[in-house]
Amino acid sequence: MRIVWGFLSGLVFGLGLVISGMANPAKVLNFLDLAGTWDPSLAFVMGGATLTAFVGYRLVWRRKAPVLEQSFDIPKTTAIDRPLLTGAALFGIGWGIGGFCPGPAWTALPLLAPGTLVFLPAMLAGLWLGARIKAGGHLQGKGATS
Numbered sequence: 751m752r753i754v755w756g757f758l759s760g761l762v763f764g765l766g767l768v769i770s771g772m773a774n775p776a777k778v779l780n781f782l783d784l785a786g787t788w789d790p791s792l793a794f795v796m797g798g799a800t801l802t803a804f805v806g807y808r809l810v811w812r813r814k815a816p817v818l819e820q821s822f823d824i825p826k827t828t829a830i831d832r833p834l835l836t837g838a839a840l841f842g843i844g845w846g847i848g849g850f851c852p853g854p855a856w857t858a859l860p861l862l863a864p865g866t867l868v869f870l871p872a873m874l875a876g877l878w879l880g881a882r883i884k885a886g887g888h889l890q891g892k893g894a895t896s
Contacts, residue, residue: 752818764857770795773858775849775865782846837880844873 771777772795780789815821845851848869850858855873858866 755818763853767854767857772851772854773861775854775858775863775869778845778849778854833884840876844869844876848872 767773771791777789777792780787781792810816841851848855848865850866850869850873852873855866855870859870
């Protein structure tokens, strides 16, 4: 049953991204272009998402546990450190250059637009590289010697 709810949640999220225009990198880039063809409509999408999350969290935190889990999976750390800031900066730079963040990039994949076909593999390579760096602190293979 958990897989069904996960699929339905992803479907609703993906449809929301497509309907809101987030799967269109031109719309995102126009929102970021304050001095040119600025399109403020994305601010309404973000405002709606913020309001929905605000209300949703207030309702969820009233429960002892999530519906499909034994307990909430809450991060242990609240530190604002270099990895967090670096990740946020890389995310923002990628969003600004490509016009995508990860969710909309996946929803735009069926359109086979050249920008999507470049962005998605680059994003996956960056995720792989980040995981390798985090796991070992370097890029050497497990069998490599210094």
